[in-house]
Amino acid sequence: MSSQSIEPAELARQYGTPLYVYDVDRVRAARRDLFGALPEGFEVFYAFKANPHVDLVRALRDGEGPACKAEISSTGELAAALEAGYVGSDILYTGPGKTQEELREAVGTGVRTFSAESLSDLRHIGEAAVAHGTVVDCLLRINSATASASTSIRMTGAPTQFGIDSETVADTAAELLEVPGTSVAGLHLFSQSNARDEEALIGELTHTIEVAAAIQEDLGVPLRLLDIGGGFSVPYAQHGERAQYPKLRSELEASLDLHFPQWREGTPRLAVESGRYLAGDSGTLVAQVSNVKISRGKKFVIIDAGINTFGGMSGLGRLLPVSVHVDAEGETEKASLVGPLCTPGDVLGRQIDLPVLAPGDLVRIPNAGAYGPTSSLLMFLGRPAPVEIAVGNGEVVSVSRIEHVRTYRHQEPGDE
Missing domain, CATH: 3.20.20.10 (Alanine racemase)
Structure with a gap:
């Protein structure tokens, strides 16, 4: 049995999004x-x-x-x-x-x-x-x-x-x-x-x-x-x-x-x-569409994975634009694929060809096994890191999430 038999969409329903799947x-x-x-x-x-x-x-x-x-x-x-x-x-x-x-x-x-x-x-x-x-x-x-x-x-x-x-x-x-x-x-x-x-x-x-x-x-x-x-x-x-x-x-x-x-x-x-x-080709990023809006004639598809999840390398010209896959094939349209962050820089693709998407739809970004979470702005705006699932031989190998915890160092009076 191949690990390809494990559908990323099923894992997303079980573990939530955004989600990385590594084969x-x-x-x-x-x-x-x-x-x-x-x-x-x-x-x-x-x-x-x-x-x-x-x-x-x-x-x-x-x-x-x-x-x-x-x-x-x-x-x-x-x-x-x-x-x-x-x-x-x-x-x-x-x-x-x-x-x-x-x-x-x-x-x-x-x-x-x-x-x-x-x-x-x-x-x-x-x-x-x-x-x-x-x-x-x-x-x-x-x-x-x-x-x-x-x-x-x-x-x-x-x-x-x-x-x-x-x-x-x-x-x-x-x-x-x-x-x-x-x-x-x-x-x-x-x-x-x-x-x-x-x-x-x-x-x-x-x-x-x-x-x-x-x-x-x-x-x-x-x-x-x-x-x-x-x-x-x-x-x-x-x-x-x-x-x-x-x-x-x-x-x-x-x-x-x-x-x-x-x-x-x-x-x-x-x-x-x-x-x-x-x-690189081991990874798939699965994200969910949270909103779709029109601004001055341009469509924006907002997903729950932004440059805090995938895109820390975009400043090196290695990201824009992404391509996405959905389970339902059909017509495409020009739209910007953007993340959930409160910054105009949270863009994964500007006016690219996308399937017609609606809130709740799942999208998959392929070839995302390299330069993913650990090269992204994980702590920006305090959003949780994506879940990462390793699969192999038709089974889930592990499920994990990077956690950031602030630790305080107690300082006694007079310490420098």
């Missing part, structure tokens, strides 16, 4: 597809920022086939990874603003691989390692001066908080290699998100391999681990299918044979990272 069988399928598209031996790091739901994350490491590792950038994501069964050796800790407190917690729980965004970040990582009496592996994140493909979100080629400028590595190599508590294990390059097509993805990743080979020369030491980033694509809040990459394996193999001829023997180990591709 963990689709998560496992995405994992199989991604590993199948890559050369043999590649590692895959799952970016927890896409969706840290524990049952979804657990599906990426359990079961048959290669398991994903974890790419995290906070102690909250660290806690989710540990709850899902990951251990420190499975985890890559990233991010430009790591604090001493979180670094010491990460090292203390067994994390031994970090991405360093700068020489000063590398030194902070080293200080935390020394405090625990250990040495950790570090990947130098590189901000390449050049790129191959265009994309909606570029991560290199400009002044940024991310990565060490590639043109400075040769001059700082000695300092980078001598930070106490650290061992420079390799490089981390992440140049794009959501590549427009396979050609763009291949162009960027092969360019990344070329850049990595040049940086290896600048450092003067062999790389043990090379993370070439991602860019694997899936529609976001739109109808459509996850991208397939039939040419990727052979193209990456050819590039690696040229620039890292010993890669097939494991020098260096190779890795990619992905969030949206692994989680």
Whole structure:
């Protein structure tokens, strides 16, 4: 039996709306597809920022086939990874603003691989390692001066908080290699998100391999681990299918044979990272129409899911417009799909094609498994978070809701 036999509308009637439904069988399928598209031996790091739901994350490491590792950038994501069964050796800790407190917690729980965004970040990582009496592996994140493909979100080629400028590595190599508590294990390059097509993805990743080979020369030491980033694509809040990459394996193999001829023997180990591709098509957001109104000739369909539920990434151009599905097919009309919040910014689609809807109707937003609740304005206006249901093999795996509780710290007179 497939989890597709569980109708989101039935779950909405039972648990209310707004409601996320995550199909963990689709998560496992995405994992199989991604590993199948890559050369043999590649590692895959799952970016927890896409969706840290524990049952979804657990599906990426359990079961048959290669398991994903974890790419995290906070102690909250660290806690989710540990709850899902990951251990420190499975985890890559990233991010430009790591604090001493979180670094010491990460090292203390067994994390031994970090991405360093700068020489000063590398030194902070080293200080935390020394405090625990250990040495950790570090990947130098590189901000390449050049790129191959265009994309909606570029991560290199400009002044940024991310990565060490590639043109400075040769001059700082000695300092980078001598930070106490650290061992420079390799490089981390992440140049794009959501590549427009396979050609763009291949162009960027092969360019990344070329850049990595040049940086290896600048450092003067062999790389043990090379993370070439991602860019694997899936529609976001739109109808459509996850991208397939039939040419990727052979193209990456050819590039690696040229620039890292010993890669097939494991020098260096190779890795990619992905969030949206692994989680995106697993999720459906179910919402209910609460009102329909006309304002100066324009129709507005108001639903109970807004940018507090789904849409925190809209400022990055990743949301508008959404597409919706209803059980009853029929004519469509132009209308704006908006949420319930008291702000004109609560818009999920402006004058888009929608079915003719009425109060009480349920709508489903597809491909909503990535960048959902935890990347939205959950606390804005104090509305409750959506229910999240994980389903798999025709059964409900879990039902949960994120709760925000204010805690007060008692302060005695005279305390500072």
